[in-house]
Amino acid sequence: MSDILTPAAIIDLDRLERNCERMLARARKLGVSLRPHMKTTKSADVARIATGNGHGPITVSTLNEVAYFGEAGFTDITYAVGISAAKVPALADLQRRFGLTINILADTVAAVEAAAQAAAAADPRFPIFIEIDCGGGRGGVAWDSADLLAVAAAIDSSTHLSLAGVLTHAGHSYGAHDVAEIERIAEDERFAAVSAAGRLRDAGFTVPAVSVGSTPTATFARSLEGVTEMRPGVYTFFDLDQVMIGVCAIEDIAVSVLTTVIGQNPRSHRALIDAGGLALSKDLSASNLDPRFGYGLVCPSDGSEPLAGARVAEVHQEHGFIAIAGGGEARFAIGAQLRVLPNHACMTAAPYDRYYVVRGQDDRVVAVWDKASGWLPSPSGTLTH
C-alpha cells in the first residue's frame, strides 16, 4: 500500500464481494434478474463479480462504458440515458464491432422517431425501452399517460427499433429519510413499471422486460411482482450517503481514496492532504444530511473504522483539509497515508483510471484493475473526429 502514489482509489475486495453476493441473493429471492449499473465502478472486473462471475447483463451510463464493457466481453448492455439520435451511429458501430445487444431508452415520440431515422441510416436494430417516471420527475412518461401508448406506437412503426420493455429508476429513493419511506418508494417504482407494462400489453404490445432499480429500493422492496429485472449500482461500493439513509453500514463501504498528509496548518489546527475536490468530488450528499461528514470521513490507511471526529472539511482542486470535530487538532505525520470514505461513490470513483485492490487487514495490494472514465471511446478508436 505504501508504494501507491496518491491520490488513488482503493477497493476493499472482501467488502465488494460481500456486497455483490448480497445483491445477487436479493435478486434471486425477489425472483428477478440482476442487471447491475456499472456507472458506479466502471470496472469490468467488478462487473464480472457483480454478475455472478460471468459476463451477464449490465447497465451503463456513457458511450465510453458501452465500448469498454463491450471490449471486455459483456454483450447485453443497457445504455440508460435517454437516447439522442446523434449517438445512434456510434452505438451502431459498437454493436457491430463487438457483437453487442445495446438496449437504448426514450420517453418521447420525438426521440423515438429521431433514433429510428438514425438507426435506419446505420442499419442496426436496437431494442428500446420506454422510460417511465415513477415519481422522481427526472426522465420518463407517467404510466397512465397518453404518451405511453404514443411512444410505443412510434417504436412499433420503425423496422429498426423493437420494444425492449419498460424501465424506471426511483432516483428519489436516495433522498429518503428511513426504511419505511424507501419501502413506499420501492412499491411506487414497481407499481409504475408493472402498470405501464400492463397498459401496453392490453393495447397489444409485447413487453419483454419490466426493469426497475436503485440500490435503496432493491434493498428494501417487499415485492417485485411483475418485474423482470433490477438495476441497482451503488451497492457495489456503497458510500456515506447510503449509510445516512440506512441502506448499509460504514463497514460495507468498499471504496476509499488513499491520500497522503502533505502539511499541517498550525493556526487552523488542520492537516493538509493531497486529495481535493477532484479526487474526492465536490458532492456533498451525505453532508447535506449531516455536516459532520464534510467531503468524506477519514480512516487510517489500513481501512479500519473512521478516526473519531475526523472529516475532510474543505477542498481545493488538489488539496484537502482534515479537521477534527469540536476544533481539536488534526495532527498527522507528514507523509502518512490515510483513507477517505466518499459521500457519493459514483461521483468520487468516476475520474480515476484504475483501482488498487486490497484484501484483508494487511494492506496487501492483490490487483490493479483498469476502468473506464470520461464519455467517449478513446480518440484512437473508430469514433475519433
Added chain:
Amino acid sequence: MSDILTPAAIIDLDRLERNCERMLARARKLGVSLRPHMKTTKSADVARIATGNGHGPITVSTLNEVAYFGEAGFTDITYAVGISAAKVPALADLQRRFGLTINILADTVAAVEAAAQAAAAADPRFPIFIEIDCGGGRGGVAWDSADLLAVAAAIDSSTHLSLAGVLTHAGHSYGAHDVAEIERIAEDERFAAVSAAGRLRDAGFTVPAVSVGSTPTATFARSLEGVTEMRPGVYTFFDLDQVMIGVCAIEDIAVSVLTTVIGQNPRSHRALIDAGGLALSKDLSASNLDPRFGYGLVCPSDGSEPLAGARVAEVHQEHGFIAIAGGGEARFAIGAQLRVLPNHACMTAAPYDRYYVVRGQDDRVVAVWDKASGWLPSPSGTLTH
C-alpha cells in the same frame, strides 16, 4: 459542431488566444515572467499558446501532468502541490526520461528531509521552493516565522535539493468581493513572498525565484516589485466565478460544455440534458454568490450570450435539468445542442480527455486537442504497478 457526441468540452479559440495574450502583456507590464498553471486546461496546445507560442515554463498539479507536458516538450515544470517523499522516485524517473527540470515545493523541515532522503536514493537533483502562506491559510510557512529559515537550512543541507526560491498562492483571492479587495490581497501576496525572500537573503541564502500568482491577483496587482514570476491559471479559460468577482466578462469565458436536450418534463417545466454532475462538476462557487448561476448558465450551441434566465438547476450523475428563472418553461427541441458555461472551469474541464476547438461564430471545429486527466501517468508507462 453537430457531429460532436455530447457531453463534450468546447474551446472557443478566439477567446482563449485573447485571454492568453492579455496575461502575457500583463506579465510584461509588471516586469515578471509568466509560468501559467496548467491545472485548468491540462492541454499542451493551450500551454504553447499561454507561453507565447513556445515551450516556456509552466506549473502543474499532478504527476500525470508532469509526464504529459514533459512528453509534449515542456522542460521547466513546477509541480505546485507540497511534495511527499513517495512521489520523488516517480518524479526522478520523469526528470531523467524527458530531460526535465522539475521544481518541487515544501513548507516543513519534515517534508524537506523526507524528500532529500528519497532524492538521494534516486540520485536526481531537485530545485525546491519554500511555500509561503500569504493569508490563505492553506499551505506554506509565514514569511516572518522561524520555520522559514529552518526549512531553508534543511534544503541547504541536502546535496540532492537546491533552493529554487519562494512561492506563494493567494487562493483566497477567489473569495474576494470586489477589485479593491483583490488589490489588497495581491499586495499581501507580493509582500509575503518578497519579505520571505529578503529574510532568506539576509541569512545568506541565494533565492533565485520569487513566485506569486492567482488569476485575480495577477489581473489586478498594482505592483509586483521584487517578484520574478507569476503563476495564474484559470485566466486561460475563465468562468462564472471569475465573472462574479469582477475579473472577467462572460464574453471572455473560453470553455463550455456542449450538451444535448434529451427530454422535457411537462410537470416541472424543465428540460433534461445529457450533462450532469460529472460533465459540469458539482462545484457551486459562483452559485454560492448568486443562485441564479446554478450549475452553469445555458447558451445556444453557437456559444453566443446566455439565454435569459436559463440555468442548469439540478444535476444527477449524467443528467442535468435546465430551469428558467421565475418558473418559466424551459422548452427546447429534443436533440437540440446547447452550451453550458461553467462555475469553475478547472473543476469542469478536468475529467474530459479532449477538447473540441472552435473559432469564430460559425461553429466550425478547427481542431481536437488531447489533454491530461487523472493523477498518474498511464498504466502502460513506467510508473505502473
